[in-house]
Amino acid sequence: MKAKTKRILKKTWWWTKKILLWGFISSLLYLIICRWVMPPITVTQVANSFGYGLKRDYVPWDEISYNVKLAAIASEDQLFPDHNGFDWDAIDKSFKPKKNKKSKIPPGGGASTISQQCAKNVFLWQGDGWLSKRIRKAGEFYFTQMIEWVWGKKRILEVYLNVIEMGPGIFGVEAAAQTYFNKSAKNLSRQEAAMIIACLPNPKRFTVKPVSPRVGSRYPWIMRQMTNIEDDEDVQAIIKNKVNTAKKK
Template sequence: MIRKFFKTILVLLLISIAYTIVCRWIMPPITITQLGSLFAGNGLRRDYVSWDEISSNAKLAAIAGEDQLFPEHGGFDWSAIEKSLDTRHKNRIRGAAASTISQQTAKNVFLWQGEGIMKYVRKAPEFFYTKMIEWFWGKKRILCVYLNTIEMGKGVYGIEAASQKYFHHSAKYLTRKEAAMIIACLPNPKVFTVLPESRFVRWKSNWILRQMNNIQSDTDIRKIIN
């Protein structure tokens, strides 16, 4: 019985590794979060696009708003995690407290959303998948998949669908302001609406624009977004 259990675990692990490697070249057909959106009646508006079809403004806005250490870390921002465990350092500016773009991508593609007990159940596989995509995908691929799969409005997934819905043109032509507005909704895209522009999105998009100006000349960031 125990032998069968460990054999099953090994098979599932190998399947997970194989699927992760395959997603280095193809976008995930569907994610648990996207299925949840369908079952909840929110619909699924999604249109995957390639790296070259995404404006560099969107790439820069994502790094500026969500994870400015993205070029440097190996998947985890340990200093931010430490601060997130200390209630004295709670900061609403981060898109998802202590979660890097790599972690969010791993969660969006391979795992599930949710707080409470499910959040803690998710931690071990989130660590596994985060390290896997860092090893096998590289930064550009992680950012590309992130921008294609993250929820950017109720039932709206990915930068292309968001750009078409809010601004009626392709993600390739997003301006700095438009990109900042979309990224600003990420802490809770069902609540913080891009259009009509919520108070939070207005405030945070302006903050993101300032951060974009601050980091745009960084050599490591330029290597990723270009």
């Protein structure tokens, strides 16, 4: 009986290693392909398509307004040009008690960087279940580090702005721009860009149109932050287009 149990355990471990190895290889290949090709679909998009439909239209880097790129960094991750995928100071602070519980407008994306959000949205899933969240966090750490090494900052921001949910069933800045302002993403003004980004991280609750209280109070703060960080050389090195479309609007 013991010999049979040993054989079963050995076989189970062999298959587990094989599945993990193939999972690693296939995920790595997919990640490398996505360095040049936009993800055809994400788990979040599939899940939303059943209840809200699916609006999306991927656009290349130079078809995304300079203003949206600046707004995303200003709102979600001002250290994006400097970190290696993780804001360790913010992560450390997230485990400490908050002193100011009355703050109405939180100062940004918290401990989750743009790189982490991109990794989660492209390769993983949403959900807050205890086990699901912990498994996802392990995958998020791996994929965040890999896209930092393989993709680089510009590609991470490009993919992020194309796949992130920006309204119920609305994915990516092009679909958001068309839905909310009847224009393409490359023509978004500073205010329009800030309003779209202000719906994160909960675009189903924080609506752009009609303007929810959260979006209405947050987008002016984002615009001020855009002005504050705009002249930073590291920020400019990432967000500049060949032609800075709609920069001065």
